[in-house]
Amino acid sequence: MTESCPYPLEPDTAQRLAEIFRALADPTRLRLIAEMMHHGRATVHQLASAVGVSVSAVSHQLRTLRQLRLVRAQRMGRHVWYSLDDDHVAALYCMGLDHVLHG
């Protein structure tokens, strides 16, 4: 873990890291992440229906998550599928949840 955790934390790295956590600091975005994690991938309509918000609200939140490389999109035929971008995202989500529930 030390290797992936350099010290000191440079101010510009701190800024970029804060942005990642800011993207996760929203209940709706967290619920979208929970859906993608559970189902592996989902369309924007599936996500809107699961989380109970509008398709345009989901699209907006997915854009934020994609810009920070937390979510990726893949077009297959007529559908665009959204999934978590890498294992870090699922791990951050689960570890945070573990802290909330049992920490």
Added chain:
Amino acid sequence: MTESCPYPLEPDTAQRLAEIFRALADPTRLRLIAEMMHHGRATVHQLASAVGVSVSAVSHQLRTLRQLRLVRAQRMGRHVWYSLDDDHVAALYCMGLDHVLHG
């Protein structure tokens, strides 16, 4: 990981989880966490000097982190020592940093 990652994510749990990530979504708080992780523990004066902000600003940020059980305080003689509350905090920090640097 599945065990610590229940599905679905209930709205009130999503709210509490968002609060944790919001506490981490601040460059100064992240730099304080980096100091406590690296040194194991630190006084408010050591933190203020390392991060380059006032003692009262550090105290304010530490209060936020303590309220969410991300940081704990221990009085020993004339000093109060601050350290990360549990392994989740270090893991969240390192995993987020890994995503930023190599994700």
